[in-house]
Amino acid sequence: MTLESDRSGVFLAMPATVYVGLLVAAPLGVLVMYSFWTQTYVDIDRTFTWENYRAAFSDPLVRQLLVRSVWMAGLVTLLTVLLAYPIAYFVAFRARRKMLWLLLITIPFWISYLLRVFAWKLILGFNGLLNSGLASLGLINEPLDFLLYNELAVIITLAHAWAPFAILPIYVSLQKIDRSLLEAATDLGCGKLGRFLRVTLPLTVPGIIASCLIIFIPTVGDYVTPALVGGSDGKMVANLIQVYFGSANNWPLGATLSLMTMVSVGAVAISFVALVRGAGKAIR
Amino acid sequence: MTGNTIIELIDVEKHFRSFVALSNFSLDLKEGEFFSLVGPSGCGKTTALRIIAGFQEPTSGVIRIGGQDMRAIPANRRPTNMVFQSYAIFPHLNVADNVGFGLAKSGLSRAERKQRIGEALEMVALDGLQRRNAHELSGGQRQRVALARALVMRPKVLLLDEPLSALDKNMRESMQFELRRLQQSIGITFVMVTHDQYEAMTMSDRIGVMFDGRLEQVDAPSALYAFPANPKVASFIGGMNFLPATLLNERNATLSIEIAGLGSLDIGMNPGVTRHERDLLVGLRPEQLYIGRDAPTDYDVTAQGTVTDIAFYGESVRYHVQINGVPEPVSVSVPNYFHTVDFKRGDAVWIAAQGASVIDLGTRSDNEPTKQERKV
Numbered sequence: 168m169t170l171e172s173d174r175s176g177v178f179l180a181m182p183a184t185v186y187v188g189l190l191v192a193a194p195l196g197v198l199v200m201y202s203f204w205t206q207t208y209v210d211i212d213r214t215f216t217w218e219n220y221r222a223a224f225s226d227p228l229v230r231q232l233l234v235r236s237v238w239m240a241g242l243v244t245l246l247t248v249l250l251a252y253p254i255a256y257f258v259a260f261r262a263r264r265k266m267l268w269l270l271l272i273t274i275p276f277w278i279s280y281l282l283r284v285f286a287w288k289l290i291l292g293f294n295g296l297l298n299s300g301l302a303s304l305g306l307i308n309e310p311l312d313f314l315l316y317n318e319l320a321v322i323i324t325l326a327h328a329w330a331p332f333a334i335l336p337i338y339v340s341l342q343k344i345d346r347s348l349l350e351a352a353t354d355l356g357c358g359k360l361g362r363f364l365r366v367t368l369p370l371t372v373p374g375i376i377a378s379c380l381i382i383f384i385p386t387v388g389d390y391v392t393p394a395l396v397g398g399s400d401g402k403m404v405a406n407l408i409q410v411y412f413g414s415a416n417n418w419p420l421g422a423t424l425s426l427m428t429m430v431s432v433g434a435v436a437i438s439f440v441a442l443v444r445g446a447g448k449a450i451r
Numbered sequence: 452m453t454g455n456t457i458i459e460l461i462d463v464e465k466h467f468r469s470f471v472a473l474s475n476f477s478l479d480l481k482e483g484e485f486f487s488l489v490g491p492s493g494c495g496k497t498t499a500l501r502i503i504a505g506f507q508e509p510t511s512g513v514i515r516i517g518g519q520d521m522r523a524i525p526a527n528r529r530p531t532n533m534v535f536q537s538y539a540i541f542p543h544l545n546v547a548d549n550v551g552f553g554l555a556k557s558g559l560s561r562a563e564r565k566q567r568i569g570e571a572l573e574m575v576a577l578d579g580l581q582r583r584n585a586h587e588l589s590g591g592q593r594q595r596v597a598l599a600r601a602l603v604m605r606p607k608v609l610l611l612d613e614p615l616s617a618l619d620k621n622m623r624e625s626m627q628f629e630l631r632r633l634q635q636s637i638g639i640t641f642v643m644v645t646h647d648q649y650e651a652m653t654m655s656d657r658i659g660v661m662f663d664g665r666l667e668q669v670d671a672p673s674a675l676y677a678f679p680a681n682p683k684v685a686s687f688i689g690g691m692n693f694l695p696a697t698l699l700n701e702r703n704a705t706l707s708i709e710i711a712g713l714g715s716l717d718i719g720m721n722p723g724v725t726r727h728e729r730d731l732l733v734g735l736r737p738e739q740l741y742i743g744r745d746a747p748t749d750y751d752v753t754a755q756g757t758v759t760d761i762a763f764y765g766e767s768v769r770y771h772v773q774i775n776g777v778p779e780p781v782s783v784s785v786p787n788y789f790h791t792v793d794f795k796r797g798d799a800v801w802i803a804a805q806g807a808s809v810i811d812l813g814t815r816s817d818n819e820p821t822k823q824e825r826k827v
């Protein structure tokens with residue numbers, strides 16, 4: 168490499184550097200700084216302290232919300248990927264008009280996320296579509312009240328909202344599989360199930376991991392859905408963070424919670440990937 | 452070496468909607484033979500192989516393997532194994548796991564499987580590479596893994612779809628010998644598909660020549676060369692000059708004919724064609740013609756002509772010679788033997804042929820060769 172190309176390399180990396188610097192590193196730095204400061208009514212006390220972390224760790228509500236957020240995001244991820252896989256499989260292997268199907272799958276994106284959450288509220292509500300439908304069929308006398316304002320409602324709404332994000336990576340990894348590999352498996356005596364478990368599934372692991380991460384990471388921090396359909400049982404850690412940054416006006420504690428959430432998400436994600444990799448090696 | 456019938460295809464047809472990929476396809480394959488299906492690209496060779504393997508169902512017709520009707524038997528339970536054109540090596544498995552893939556349900560113990568995998572890899576000279584990953588293999592090694600993976604199953608019939616076409620020329624030639632040697636040492640039936648007639652000729656006990664979904668002729672390589680059933684086969688297996696001739700007399704297995712521009716001579720009768728008119732078509736192999744500055748004395752027919760074109764092939768030289776009374780230039784191929792032949796364009800030369808090397812192709816109007824086939 169010559170000096171000349173070194174210099175042009177720096178220039179080429181400029182936009183990315185500026186972007187990452189301003190939009191990722193800087194806000195993160197601010198967040199880290201705030202987490203070591205203290206809120207004193209309307210002012211910020213800028214002396215370094217671990218007090219926020221101590222407070223957050225000793226607060227049972229924080230622990231409960233964090234665990235519940237990770238747990239619910241995990242359930243949403245599992246549910247979404249389980250539902251997405253057969254759909255992606257159908258589009259990749261069975262469907263004639265793949266483009267049309269892919270277009271249909273993205274239809275939920277054509278309306279705002281907020282509206283989709285509201286739509287679920289209308290469907291699951293006390294006088295909602297589901298209850299009135301079941302009632303008019305005579306299947307129930309009283310409206311079901313376990314549908315809305317709880318964890319279940321949050322999980323259903325999130326699973327629906329994130330479905331396309333799960334379907335597309337899995338679809339791509341299925342689509343990439345050389346069809347002669349499947350024929351080779353058949354030729355070597357595999358039935359349909361054996362072929363799926365020994366060839367198709369292992370070859371789509373990267374797509375599954377991508378789907379899981381794409382869904383898990385943002386859903387842990389989601390606060391719109393729990394706020395609208397979660398009731399008091401369905402609240403997640405992001406709702407608490409929102410309160411600290413908003414009405415409670417305690418940015419340092421909010422920043423601390425944000426960072427703790429980030430670290431938890433990162434830890435769970437990394438262990439998940441390591442686990443899947445390890446399992447893959449062990450099966451061989 | 453060859454014995455009982457192992458595969459029977461009877462009147463197999465395969466249609467893709469209105470497109471006929473195989474028609475009237477009947478074939479008997481013998482135990483222990485090396486059989487090749489050869490024909491131009493798109494003529495239906497792969498389709499025929501896939502129907503035997505069970506990846507495609509015939510539109511109609513019967514397939515038997517070892518006497519058993521295969522129509523209700525799915526691909527995973529047929530006694531055949533396939534070497535795919537793309538090799539289809541499982542990318543998530545190493546060499547040993549690729550080769551052992553089909554042994555999972557064999558009921559063999561771990562140690563026995565390991566043993567079988569080792570033996571199969573030894574057969575293809577890859578022993579020791581068990582732990583290599585699929586993506587660390589060269590093209591030739593991938594091909595051997597594919598071969599070992601199929602052979603480890605001990606199939607009655609091994610199907611090979613253009614197994615050598617992805618290899619470079621030198622590798623391909625050494626693999627031709629190796630495949631042949633392997634087939635002879637294990638003694639199972641190999642059915643190979645190739646578009647390369649020379650590959651088919653060097654490796655096979657018998658060859659089936661296909662055009663447009665039809666099996667035109669099935670025979671040993673030497674018989675295909677000597678008695679092609681029609682001009683298509685004649686020009687696909689080696690080069691060929693097609694010349695019009697007139698039938699003068701026919702007795703026993705000998706035809707007396709007159710080739711326009713060359714003269715009259717006696718040739719052997721081709722049992723695979725029919726003669727119901729006096730106008731015949733005959734074929735002359737470029738490598739079986741004499742070319743020289745002087746008229747030879749011991750040939751059946753001789754004629755004088757002019758060199759119009761020269762093509763240098765290294766091991767041989769090909770001359771196009773225009774002869775009075777012959778519609779098109781005759782192609783003559785001469786081994787490049789001590790550089791003794793060296794004619795220039797425009798040179799006057801003598802051409803000569805023996806009756807024994809002229810091929811009877813039957814009545815001319817039955818099989819007017821197309822423009823493309825006329826080219827040698």
Ligand SMILES: Nc1ncnc2c1ncn2[C@@H]1O[C@H](COP(=O)(O)OP(=O)(O)O)[C@@H](O)[C@H]1O
Pocket residue numbers: 467470472490491492493494495496497498499
């Ligand atoms: N699944 C299919 N659907 C439609 N046409 C096909 C299919 N498979 C093969 N064909 C057609 O059948 C013909 C023969 O194909 P193939 O057997 O692959 O030829 P070859 O192996 O001799 O080159 C080709 O014209 C090909 O386009």
Ligand SMILES: [Mg+2]
Pocket residue numbers: 496497498613
């Ligand atoms: Mg083919």
